[in-house]
Amino acid sequence: MQSLYRPGNSLVHRVPAGLKLALLAALGVGLFLTGSLPVVAGAVVLVVAVGLLAARLPWSALLVQVRPVLIWLAVLLAFHVLVTDPRTGAVAVLRLLALLVAAAVVTATTRVTALVAVVERLASPLRVVGVRPARIGLVIAMTLRFIPLVADRAARVREAQAARGASRVGLGIVVPLLVQVLRMAATVGEALDARGADDAPARRRLARAAS
Amino acid sequence: MRWGRRPAALEEAPSVERTGIELRDVVHSYGDRTVLTGVSLTLTERRVGVIGANGSGKSTFARLLNGLVLPTEGTVLVDGLDTATRAREVRRRVGFVFQDPDAQIVHPTVAEDLAFGPTNQGVPADEIERRVADVLDRYGLAGHRDHPAHLLSGGQKQLLAIAGVLVMRPERIVFDEPTTLLDLANARRVARVIEELPQDVVVVSHHLELLDGFDRVLVFEDGRVAADGPPAETVPWYTARMG
Ligand SMILES: Nc1ncnc2c1ncn2[C@@H]1O[C@H](COP(=O)(O)OP(=O)(O)O)[C@@H](O)[C@H]1O
Ligand SMILES: [Mg+2]
Numbered sequence: 001m002q003s004l005y006r007p008g009n010s011l012v013h014r015v016p017a018g019l020k021l022a023l024l025a026a027l028g029v030g031l032f033l034t035g036s037l038p039v040v041a042g043a044v045v046l047v048v049a050v051g052l053l054a055a056r057l058p059w060s061a062l063l064v065q066v067r068p069v070l071i072w073l074a075v076l077l078a079f080h081v082l083v084t085d086p087r088t089g090a091v092a093v094l095r096l097l098a099l100l101v102a103a104a105v106v107t108a109t110t111r112v113t114a115l116v117a118v119v120e121r122l123a124s125p126l127r128v129v130g131v132r133p134a135r136i137g138l139v140i141a142m143t144l145r146f147i148p149l150v151a152d153r154a155a156r157v158r159e160a161q162a163a164r165g166a167s168r169v170g171l172g173i174v175v176p177l178l179v180q181v182l183r184m185a186a187t188v189g190e191a192l193d194a195r196g197a198d199d200a201p202a203r204r205r206l207a208r209a210a211s
Numbered sequence: 212m213r214w215g216r217r218p219a220a221l222e223e224a225p226s227v228e229r230t231g232i233e234l235r236d237v238v239h240s241y242g243d244r245t246v247l248t249g250v251s252l253t254l255t256e257r258r259v260g261v262i263g264a265n266g267s268g269k270s271t272f273a274r275l276l277n278g279l280v281l282p283t284e285g286t287v288l289v290d291g292l293d294t295a296t297r298a299r300e301v302r303r304r305v306g307f308v309f310q311d312p313d314a315q316i317v318h319p320t321v322a323e324d325l326a327f328g329p330t331n332q333g334v335p336a337d338e339i340e341r342r343v344a345d346v347l348d349r350y351g352l353a354g355h356r357d358h359p360a361h362l363l364s365g366g367q368k369q370l371l372a373i374a375g376v377l378v379m380r381p382e383r384i385v386f387d388e389p390t391t392l393l394d395l396a397n398a399r400r401v402a403r404v405i406e407e408l409p410q411d412v413v414v415v416s417h418h419l420e421l422l423d424g425f426d427r428v429l430v431f432e433d434g435r436v437a438a439d440g441p442p443a444e445t446v447p448w449y450t451a452r453m454g
Contacts, residue, residue: 005357007356112320113318113326141319142318144319145324145360152361184313187309190279190307193279194277195317195376196302
């Protein structure tokens with residue numbers, strides 16, 4: 001998994017993460033309240049312009065989140081063309097496209113740490129019921145960290161089994177992978193201890209590693 | 212990449228009473244399995260090595276030094292602080308680097324991971340920023356600041372793990388087989404980095420040449436210290452014994 005963040009110091013990069021997420025949410029709500037083709041098409045143009053010009057991102061950064069769902073956008077359009085009408089289909093597709101590109105702009109210009117800090121802030125009212133927001137942030141960050149790692153290890157187990165002549169590789173990787181992951185989890189726990197995860201003052205927020 | 216430069220900023224270690232790490236009659240058992248039996252010694256040297264066969268108790272010993280593992284019997288004192296009751300202060304003084312850096316890196320990108328330890332310590336954000344920039348530069352990771360940690364090479368990951376401990380400014384660092392998973396070139400780099408640390412270090416290793424310039428080497432055997440002295444004496448004794 002590639003990091004989606006593209007370092008930079010454009011205006012868009014410098015807008016606070018909370019504001020960017022709020023604007024993204026507002027855009028989402030606004031797009032679903034309107035059924036106007038010009039408005040929705042204008043939104044696509046706007047977010048692309050923000051991404052390319054204001055945030056100075058390359059096309060690839062904008063398309064990274066669109067490409068995997070292109071097929072579904074096509075299906076959606078086809079569905080509407082067959083069942084309703086092409087205009088409704090275009091609105092539905094452009095609406096999603098605008099949101100996907102906007103989300104790409106936000107993730108490409110905002111560090112995970114900053115997004116996580118927003119989640120922590122939003123979760124801070126939960127402190128009264130004993131939830132530690134910093135813990136929620138840590139869990140998110142660790143999930144992002146360990147997903148590609150576990151995927152790598154799974155690939156390695158698969159290779160090892162293939163090398164030993166396993167023809168069908170299926171559920172067979174689960175047990176060795178699980179053993180590896182559990183063993184690592186024990187060390188990760190120790191590492192969190194050694195790096196002071198429990199020393200964190202209850203009100204800490206993730207530091208901005210940003211410059 | 213630069214490996215040879217002597218760290219300047221990290222030499223301003225805080226001046227506190229440093230009496231060393233003392234183990235008094237330490238016994239450690241996992242369940243009813245005793246893996247360390249009556250270890251008593253005091254570590255005051257700058258460079259201490261730990262060698263011994265697999266399962267001889269080296270990792271357990273290493274973890275006792277910063278309170279990751281607490282003695283079943285006996286006491287471990289770090290500068291007079293009991294690891295059983297002063298865990299937090301002890302961990303501030305004694306950093307720990309694990310064999311597998313993948314298990315030690317907990318944030319998705321390099322700079323974020325480096326900020327983790329000092330953030331936990333409550334270090335102010337601008338100071339964290341300074342320290343992070345400093346280690347990134349020193350360990351040739353400056354160009355990887357926002358890279359996903361999992362795309363680094365094995366050697367870079369171990370340097371990141373070490374850097375993640377250095378930014379916490381411990382006075383001592385314990386390494387548990389830091390070069391075991393690395394190829395020869397990267398093992399040498401990491402060895403150089405360790406050699407040049409201003410901190411006191413304790414290094415568990417199967418790479419005996421890494422311990423050449425060390426002040427003292429402990430040889431573990433079945434949960435006991437079977438030999439203890441300068442590497443010129445203990446290392447040949449150990450290799451002869453291993454046949
Ligand atoms: N968490 C644990 N639970 C149970 N037994 C353990 C645990 N950690 C280590 N041991 C056992 O304790 C003995 C010493 O292990 P360790 O300190 O890791 O030695 P070394 O690092 O020299 O290989 C080994 O026999 C090992 O199997
Ligand atoms: Mg070990």
